[in-house]
Amino acid sequence: xxxxxxxxxxxxxxxxxxxxxxxxxADITLxxxxxxxxxxxxxxxxxxGTLSPSDIAGPLRSIFSKQRNVRxxxxxxxxxxxxxxxxxxxxGTALEYDTLIVAAGSTTTYFGHDDWAPHAPCLxxxxxxxxxxxxxxxxFEKAELEGAEGQSPWLTFVIVGAGATxxxxxxxxxxxxxxxxxxxxxxxHPEQSQLxxxxxxxxxxxxxxxxxxxxxxxxxxxxxxxxRCGLRVTCIDSDGVKLERPDGTSFxxxxxxxxxxxxxxIPGIVKDLVHAADAPADRRGLVKVQPDxxxxxxxxxxxVGDIAFVEQEDGRGLPGVAQVAMQQGKYAGQTILRRLxxxxxxxxxxxxxxxxxAVIGRAxxxxxxxxxxxxxxxxxxxxxxxxxxxxxxxxxxxxxxIRWAFQYVTFSRGARLITGADHEKN
Amino acid sequence: xxxxxxxxxxxxxxxxxxxxxxxxxADITLxxxxxxxxxxxxxxxxxxGTLSPSDIAGPLRSIFSKQRNVRxxxxxxxxxxxxxxxxxxxxGTALEYDTLIVAAGSTTTYFGHDDWAPHAPCLxxxxxxxxxxxxxxxxFEKAELEGAEGQSPWLTFVIVGAGATxxxxxxxxxxxxxxxxxxxxxxxHPEQSQLxxxxxxxxxxxxxxxxxxxxxxxxxxxxxxxxRCGLRVTCIDSDGVKLERPDGTSFxxxxxxxxxxxxxxIPGIVKDLVHAADAPADRRGLVKVQPDxxxxxxxxxxxVGDIAFVEQEDGRGLPGVAQVAMQQGKYAGQTILRRLxxxxxxxxxxxxxxxxxAVIGRAxxxxxxxxxxxxxxxxxxxxxxxxxxxxxxxxxxxxxxIRWAFQYVTFSRGARLITGADHEKN
Numbered sequence: 020x021x022x023x024x025x026x027x028x029x030x031x032x033x034x035x036x037x038x039x040x041x042x043x044x045a046d047i048t049l050x051x052x053x054x055x056x057x058x059x060x061x062x063x064x065x066x067x068g069t070l071s072p073s074d075i076a077g078p079l080r081s082i083f084s085k086q087r088n089v090r091x092x093x094x095x096x097x098x099x100x101x102x103x104x105x106x107x108x109x110x111g112t113a114l115e116y117d118t119l120i121v122a123a124g125s126t127t128t129y130f131g132h133d134d135w136a137p138h139a140p141c142l143x144x145x146x147x148x149x150x151x152x153x154x155x156x157x158x159f160e161k162a163e164l165e166g167a168e169g170q171s172p173w174l175t176f177v178i179v180g181a182g183a184t185x186x187x188x189x190x191x192x193x194x195x196x197x198x199x200x201x202x203x204x205x206x207x208h209p210e211q212s213q214l215x216x217x218x219x220x221x222x223x224x225x226x227x228x229x230x231x232x233x234x235x236x237x238x239x240x241x242x243x244x245x246x247r248c249g250l251r252v253t254c255i256d257s258d259g260v261k262l263e264r265p266d267g268t269s270f271x272x273x274x275x276x277x278x279x280x281x282x283x284x285i286p287g288i289v290k291d292l293v294h295a296a297d298a299p300a301d302r303r304g305l306v307k308v309q310p311d312x313x314x315x316x317x318x319x320x321x322x323v324g325d326i327a328f329v330e331q332e333d334g335r336g337l338p339g340v341a342q343v344a345m346q347q348g349k350y351a352g353q354t355i356l357r358r359l360x361x362x363x364x365x366x367x368x369x370x371x372x373x374x375x376x377a378v379i380g381r382a383x384x385x386x387x388x389x390x391x392x393x394x395x396x397x398x399x400x401x402x403x404x405x406x407x408x409x410x411x412x413x414x415x416x417x418x419x420x421i422r423w424a425f426q427y428v429t430f431s432r433g434a435r436l437i438t439g440a441d442h443e444k445n
Numbered sequence: 446x447x448x449x450x451x452x453x454x455x456x457x458x459x460x461x462x463x464x465x466x467x468x469x470x471a472d473i474t475l476x477x478x479x480x481x482x483x484x485x486x487x488x489x490x491x492x493x494g495t496l497s498p499s500d501i502a503g504p505l506r507s508i509f510s511k512q513r514n515v516r517x518x519x520x521x522x523x524x525x526x527x528x529x530x531x532x533x534x535x536x537g538t539a540l541e542y543d544t545l546i547v548a549a550g551s552t553t554t555y556f557g558h559d560d561w562a563p564h565a566p567c568l569x570x571x572x573x574x575x576x577x578x579x580x581x582x583x584x585f586e587k588a589e590l591e592g593a594e595g596q597s598p599w600l601t602f603v604i605v606g607a608g609a610t611x612x613x614x615x616x617x618x619x620x621x622x623x624x625x626x627x628x629x630x631x632x633x634h635p636e637q638s639q640l641x642x643x644x645x646x647x648x649x650x651x652x653x654x655x656x657x658x659x660x661x662x663x664x665x666x667x668x669x670x671x672x673r674c675g676l677r678v679t680c681i682d683s684d685g686v687k688l689e690r691p692d693g694t695s696f697x698x699x700x701x702x703x704x705x706x707x708x709x710x711i712p713g714i715v716k717d718l719v720h721a722a723d724a725p726a727d728r729r730g731l732v733k734v735q736p737d738x739x740x741x742x743x744x745x746x747x748x749v750g751d752i753a754f755v756e757q758e759d760g761r762g763l764p765g766v767a768q769v770a771m772q773q774g775k776y777a778g779q780t781i782l783r784r785l786x787x788x789x790x791x792x793x794x795x796x797x798x799x800x801x802x803a804v805i806g807r808a809x810x811x812x813x814x815x816x817x818x819x820x821x822x823x824x825x826x827x828x829x830x831x832x833x834x835x836x837x838x839x840x841x842x843x844x845x846x847i848r849w850a851f852q853y854v855t856f857s858r859g860a861r862l863i864t865g866a867d868h869e870k871n
Contacts, residue, residue: 071497146864
């Protein structure tokens, strides 16, 4: 009987774990709700019409078609029985395991205001991105149809969240409004659109230094994006956003397009795991793992990626980014490999931070790379190079390069389709 | 007051009409339900995961951004008042016209069996293609999850319709099952899938000669596709298809994936037009137009494309293909241009048939080109060349060429995503 490894999730962490087990004498089952690996760092480019969904999605089966010890299953984990070592899928399929790697990824939270969701789409899945693309381009169409009085809320875009995703969305929106759509309308002037980033945090890009955050804000201002930090969102509905200042006074921004770029939550299956394996969790629900990324008293259960809390020297966890997920997945895979070969354990997991990047627009970005701070064109160049490099499939790399080159020269956005059955979203 | 031209539909006919009016001293309004022009001849490649939606969609606004006399509106025509010369959109917007070009395109009919639609998706819109792609790839996933007993209906694909679309879908499905997915599963053998084309028509590809149809059937057989003509579909439900032989006996094909590739119908707005303008229609509902493509007694209303019936010498109409639509749209535009310049009318519309093509698989197709019959590689080469050439956008041409080249070499299908909220379709 070969050792059975079950991996929940085909994101960066799950993929890296399965790949690290390439030479393992084990039966690996990788379960995902989708049949593709999503290259999430470029999801905002699908949402803004630069890239097509398939450009940033690699079919999981084709990624593993040559790795014969991996079996891919389309399904959603519903229940974990840590005592019996069985995971049950939504369709009732029961999967036994000897080692479990939970790499389920995070979801979006509206902080208890789920009623905001219909009015402020988020950006987590491919469906989210296509929906967001629909909203953005439909808003301009709707403004063109409206008379002069009704245009303003359709041409006001509010992004909630001043992290990397918010900044990236805002930069892309600015280019859409000022360049891509410049000559496309007859009644409206897309370049007069209002673009805002709002957040309760005291400043832009908390993951970066204050110096880089200021550089980013300056680049955003040049693109016509206003940043309003220290404001609490109290309501989002079909008319716009209500915001509260620190002094308790409120005001409204009438907007038909509010985009949600903040709020990370833990999916139900992870909460279930925490309960089933009696694992400790932090206040957000992240699983507090051991130094070897396993759950206390369950050396056979690894938790990796966005949902794992690995306490650092400063008491904080690691950021929920691809780089961390890939390193953790690889670590889990390598640990299992060593166990199968009866080799001693690896030293505790140590994150090797190669840097952090946030792109703002063409030739505009902020980056810290191996301890160096970059901005403007150099940061943008590093960003583009790394993202092309990390795309899973060779074909995607070429197609993404071509699309970026075209857009760089012509400002065009070939993937700006408004699709989906329901046209009138607002 | 400039002459107002209103074009309903941004397909091949509407696009050609607007382009022919490039130098017209007129205000042209083009209304479409979608914000993009769809290159329908390659829609089956989206449905089978070769191309991405944006590869075959050109945003209407960017197509006309430089043609300043064209205004694009996103909307759906709901009512035509031929006496007052006003078209009303679904959102209530009233558009006056001096000349109207109805280029609304055809829709799909299930011949009175609308209850078949949920079990047999068609291939008319981008949403249809994405839905069909979902069904096809999901079927293999489901087969992998099922035990040996339950696999067979998930690996049986029935295509209803033996025209070009049916043949193209069948050829692509064969390559998916035999090549693309060959190494991707661990429990099933996709290459053992059953592929069938069924139709009530007496033979494959009625638009082609018997000789070419035989060539096509031979090429399909080599790909493992069986063609069953002369069979009437009596029922399609979640278990499969019921078919009736000419002798009245029936049989069933258990299948979870039935694809509808036949049945052209007329959209409601065209029926409304026929009624409002007191226009004659053939038994299918197509508008019987004058030799100059206008409606009798309404020289200001042109009907072009799939919905127009232009009687030929043999009493039959013209096929509902892109070539006919483009020539008719151009003719309508040129006629308006001459009227605006007070020049005499053009000679009656004459279709110049440059040929017909149906692709079957790699290096396999049938074609009649300028009276010559081709098959195999030469036909396929002509097909690929013409389709690349007619793609609207330069960027799309390059990306489609790259995708085809990759697929030709590796059999990969990068766009085989299963997306959409509803996973369990059957």
